[in-house]
Amino acid sequence: MVDLTRYIRDLIQKNGPLPVNEFMALALGHPAHGYYMKQDPFGAAGDFTTAPEISQIFGEMIGMWGAHTWLSMGSPERVVLLECGPGRGTLMADILRSTKNVPGFHSAVQVHLLEMSPVLKDKQKDMLESYDPHWHEGLDSVPGDGPTIVVANEFLDALPVRQIVQTPDGPQERMVDIDGGELCFRPAGRVLAEPAPARDHFIRQLCTRLRQATGAALLIDYGYEKAGPGDTLQALHKHEYCDVLEHIGDSDITAHVNFEAVKNIAGDMGMAVHGPAGQGAFLHEMGIGYRVDALKAQNPEYAVGLDSALHRLTAQDQMGTLFKVMGIGHGFDFTKTGFAV
Ligand code: SAH
16 A cells, blocks of 8 residues: 555654564554555455355364363353454354354353454454454453453464564664665564564463463464574465565565464463464364265265365365464363364
8 A cells, every 4th residue: 555655654764764563563553554454355355365264164163162162161151252353253153153052152152352453343243243242452351350262363473573683793673664765674684583572462461361260262373383583574465475565554464473482471371281283183183074074965065165175274285284273271171172192
């Protein structure tokens, strides 16, 4: 979006170069021109497709995990079911649809959604109206005194990262700057680390929140298990990778999630941590293969589509390995459902 590029250029001219995380926060979240703030980015007409948008079978497996977690908590009479970054609301709709026959679950569930985008809030409203959801812009306002189950799919990768690069003068922070009137990254050099202060803060807040009573969260994202050097910042525009500085406000900018860091923070805060497991392994543990067989038996005309969805969600060369699933829990017997090795 030209407006946002110009806005960022003016800002740098006025105040000096921007750290990558401040740039990313503006590109995604500028109130008027930020990527998530002004449009629905999903699906064939959009920029990228997420697991819940591929097929209902993804949300059904997450629903099974949620219902199982609630049962392990002792079927509390009230449970906050919070989704962070719900997109179009498809995942939550599939979770709720697929668990409606779990006795007592729906009367216990209170649906809460953490979402910053007004456009996506409207979509979520359409999709989830009958469940009477409550919206939040941060974790602070989510009721914290009772059992809680949290799910987040491709939420953590949207939280801004900083980048530290190797230069002849030693490690330095990579900035967005102006060169000949155009935006550029400076200084040049190999990316050594991607500190993610906003993500770390979110995980700390989430753990604090889950520790207040019984609580568990399922975090699903494109990410890596062991921290290593490397630039994982990427931009997707109309299903193609593009330069991060090219379609600002019209491309989805993400950074892969450092699950080692998430695990360390959660572990230090006394949480039980499961995984990360590959998304394929997790979904198979949850029985996605059996679900596909059952759906195919009922609807033979959908067999090809179901097989292709299963492949995209679980195959190693698709989303099965690069996408990871991590469970964190506290205050109950947090069984390893989905994480058995
Ligand atoms: N979970 C959905 C959408 C993933 S895209 C799916 O799998 O399809 C990321 C989502 O997180 C969008 O809904 C976006 O608006 C939201 N989001 C990104 N950064 C956020 C922030 N800082 N606070 C609240 N919501 C945010």
